[in-house]
Amino acid sequence: MTTPLVSLQDLSVQFCGNRKASALNEVNIELAAGEVLGLLGESGSGKSVTLRTLLRLHPERTTKIRGRMLVDGQDVLALKGRALELYRGGTVSMVFQEPGLAFDPVYTVGQQITEAIRAHESVTEQAARARALLMLERVQIPQAKRRFDAYPHELSGGMRQRAMIALALACQPKLLLADEPTTALDATVQIQILLLLRELQRETGMSVIFVTHDIGAAVEVADRIAVMYAGRIVEQGPVGQLVRAPRHPYTAGLLAATVGTENRGQPLMAVPGSPPDLAALPPGCSFAPRCKHADEACRSRVPPLLSSAGQAVACWHPLMPLAEAA
Amino acid sequence: MNTSSYSQAPVQDRGGPAQPLLIVRNLKKHFAVRGQALEKTRKYVHAVDGVSFSVPKGKTLGIVGESGCGKSTTARLIARLMPADSGSMVFDGEGVDEFGGIRLKEFRRNLQMVFQDSFASLNPRLTIAETIAYGPCVHGMPKAAAMQQAHALLARVGLEPAQFASRYPHELSGGQRQRVNIARALAFDPRLVILDEAVAALDKSVQAQVLNLLQELKAERQLTYLFISHDLHVVHYISDYVMVMYLGQVVETGPVERIYGQAAHPYTRALLSAVPSMDPERRTQASPLAGDPPNPINPPGGCRFRDRCPHADPVCASHAPILLGLPGEPAHQAACHLNDPASGHPAALSEVQS
Numbered sequence: 001m002t003t004p005l006v007s008l009q010d011l012s013v014q015f016c017g018n019r020k021a022s023a024l025n026e027v028n029i030e031l032a033a034g035e036v037l038g039l040l041g042e043s044g045s046g047k048s049v050t051l052r053t054l055l056r057l058h059p060e061r062t063t064k065i066r067g068r069m070l071v072d073g074q075d076v077l078a079l080k081g082r083a084l085e086l087y088r089g090g091t092v093s094m095v096f097q098e099p100g101l102a103f104d105p106v107y108t109v110g111q112q113i114t115e116a117i118r119a120h121e122s123v124t125e126q127a128a129r130a131r132a133l134l135m136l137e138r139v140q141i142p143q144a145k146r147r148f149d150a151y152p153h154e155l156s157g158g159m160r161q162r163a164m165i166a167l168a169l170a171c172q173p174k175l176l177l178a179d180e181p182t183t184a185l186d187a188t189v190q191i192q193i194l195l196l197l198r199e200l201q202r203e204t205g206m207s208v209i210f211v212t213h214d215i216g217a218a219v220e221v222a223d224r225i226a227v228m229y230a231g232r233i234v235e236q237g238p239v240g241q242l243v244r245a246p247r248h249p250y251t252a253g254l255l256a257a258t259v260g261t262e263n264r265g266q267p268l269m270a271v272p273g274s275p276p277d278l279a280a281l282p283p284g285c286s287f288a289p290r291c292k293h294a295d296e297a298c299r300s301r302v303p304p305l306l307s308s309a310g311q312a313v314a315c316w317h318p319l320m321p322l323a324e325a326a
Numbered sequence: 327m328n329t330s331s332y333s334q335a336p337v338q339d340r341g342g343p344a345q346p347l348l349i350v351r352n353l354k355k356h357f358a359v360r361g362q363a364l365e366k367t368r369k370y371v372h373a374v375d376g377v378s379f380s381v382p383k384g385k386t387l388g389i390v391g392e393s394g395c396g397k398s399t400t401a402r403l404i405a406r407l408m409p410a411d412s413g414s415m416v417f418d419g420e421g422v423d424e425f426g427g428i429r430l431k432e433f434r435r436n437l438q439m440v441f442q443d444s445f446a447s448l449n450p451r452l453t454i455a456e457t458i459a460y461g462p463c464v465h466g467m468p469k470a471a472a473m474q475q476a477h478a479l480l481a482r483v484g485l486e487p488a489q490f491a492s493r494y495p496h497e498l499s500g501g502q503r504q505r506v507n508i509a510r511a512l513a514f515d516p517r518l519v520i521l522d523e524a525v526a527a528l529d530k531s532v533q534a535q536v537l538n539l540l541q542e543l544k545a546e547r548q549l550t551y552l553f554i555s556h557d558l559h560v561v562h563y564i565s566d567y568v569m570v571m572y573l574g575q576v577v578e579t580g581p582v583e584r585i586y587g588q589a590a591h592p593y594t595r596a597l598l599s600a601v602p603s604m605d606p607e608r609r610t611q612a613s614p615l616a617g618d619p620p621n622p623i624n625p626p627g628g629c630r631f632r633d634r635c636p637h638a639d640p641v642c643a644s645h646a647p648i649l650l651g652l653p654g655e656p657a658h659q660a661a662c663h664l665n666d667p668a669s670g671h672p673a674a675l676s677e678v679q680s
Contacts, residue, residue: 042529042530042531042532043500043529142617156618157393157618158617158618159618186392186393186556186618186619187392187556187558187597187600187601188392188596188597188600188613188614188615188619189392189618190600190602191600191601191602191610191613191614192613192615192616194602194610195610195612195613213529213530214602215530215604216601216602216603216604217602219602219603219604219605219606219609220602220603220609220610239606240606240607243604243605243606253531254530254531256534257530257531257533257534258530258559258604259534259537259557259559259560259562259563264562264563264582267538267541268534268537268538268563269534270531270532270534270535270537270538271531271534271535272535274499274501274502274532275499275529
């Protein structure tokens with residue numbers, strides 16, 4: 001058993017600015033080197049908070065983080081100054097949802113990638129430029145030489161997302177965090193980006209945490225999926241198993257609510273209600289108010305995430321019991 | 327305004343069941359692009375370029391396409407939120423805003439719209455009951471009656487009036503706000519509802535609730551929907567007919583099972599195969615299309631899809647294909663030379679036979 005690349009232990013994040021909200025509640029995630037984890041959930045479920053916490057992007061004054069975060073043997077919460085700078089972008093890098101906002105509009109794409117490389121390694125301007133150009137070619141930007149000197153607004157949405165990936169991978173990170181990288185793109189472009197991410201992951205052997213609310217996109221790239229609800233992981237398992245035989249009622253509800261070819265003409269099996277307010281979570285299972293299997297136990301006690309043979313579920317009444325550990 | 331001038335006569339069926347509720351002919355809208363002062367030729371975005379279609383009564387027409395293909399502009403032109411450059415509309419047998427036809431004010435009462443951004447389309451300074459009552463009041467309904475109707479509509483869309491009527495938009499979740507928008511659209515008892523990406527911004531579990539609500543309301547009030555979306559699954563679920571747009575033009579249109587089962591246009595096929603698979607064992611291996619949708623500024627002559635089309639031929643550059651009914655299924659139309667044996671495309675005949 002090798003040590004995992006990423007290990008989050010009982011990670012809790014609380015925002016305590018003007019409004020209080022517990023965004024993450026005792027999240028445990030382990031990710032092996034070279035593994036792709038899909039983090040699936042609706043808005044407000046804590047997917048993006050997990051990624052931002054991994055990069056320590058939250059303002060420290062108003063954020064309370066408890067638990068442990070180990071990435072590549074480093075204790076992320078203890079990093080300071082130069083070590084934190086090198087960690088961000090060097091060990092862990094991120095692709096954002098809106099590439100138009102993530103790039104600086106007044107520098108060319110090439111300049112920004114070059115700058116990122118030089119911030120992390122002591123290389124000459126020329127060498128960095130050459131590597132930046134190579135990265136742009138690597139992400140299959142047509143006419144990379146010309147696009148190198150283009151400003152972000154001169155690129156189309158798909159091209160900008162490719163450039164964003166080039167920027168994120170410029171310093172060969174061991175872990176790539178992708179925060180809904182394809183949500184803002186058209187269907188025909190989305191599939192291109194998903195295929196590109198899969199290909200780059202296979203070539204570089206990096207680990208990826210891929211956040212999405214689209215089950216289809218997660219199935220296309222991930223080895224394993226973790227489903228989040230109200231700041232907790234409610235189910236985790238290999239892609240195939242999770243999609244074919246969900247154990248948590250919420251996962252099952254999500255899958256049933258996904259419109260497919262089969263259910264034309266019939267009413268959809270919608271999950272009633274809406275996600276809970278993170279400022280006032282119910283005392284028990286946070287899904288209990290929307291769950292048709294809920295009983296007293298669900299409303300009073302939070303179910304623990306029990307795992308066995310690579311699968312885990314946090315539910316008092318799973319739709320299918322976990323396999324006995326063989 | 328005195329109340330007697332308000333006649334909310336129920337909107338009546340005029341043309342009979344066979345008359346399509348809405349016929350749109352050759353709708354066009356070009357936007358001028360702001361360019362340099364000394365530029366010789368002005369550039370135009372061909373947002374909607376000769377779109378014609380009809381929506382049968384009580385059916386749902388789904389419009390799909392990538393961003394920039396003119397879906398939303400088409401919706402706005404139909405609702406007359408902006409003037410069209412050219413084109414005409416016939417609403418239940420009567421020309422819209424034409425001599426002897428239906429007046430614009432009455433047409434707008436028959437047609438309502440629900441937008442994508444549920445927050446931006448509600449007035450933040452009105453409670454949701456006031457928002458729903460606002461339109462009828464402007465048209466002359468007494469305030470008390472309008473409020474009473476608003477409460478009934480809120481109850482119908484699943485928001486308990488006692489609990490929600492006096493709330494402001496920011497106190498609601500996205501799904502609840504979209505329900506309010508739907509209730510507002512129903513306040514006029516419209517016959518045609520345009521849903522412009524109405525469920526796109528909602529979470530999956532909430533999206534299913536709203537889709538169910540839309541289906542119930544349609545059956546209950548004999549509504550006709552124009553459903554605009556980029557989500558092919560949702561369009562498949564809700565539509566009876568589907569229209570596929572590309573760069574301001576209709577490339578294919580037909581009954582939903584034909585479009586999703588036997589798509590005739592290469593673009594439609596590419597669009598359908600770009601949908602992520604739900605089966606990890608059968609992942610997509612190759613991308614059906616390369617590149618992004620092209621810029622709609624001054625699009626090329628001929629077939630607009632030819633730069634991305636795997637079957638492109640010189641004839642595609644010289645002649646623009648027109649929308650033609652397919653053999654044996656005249657309701658299913660596609661604008662592609664491959665489906666027209668007389669087009670001169672070398673692969674045309676073999677494609678038809680296969």
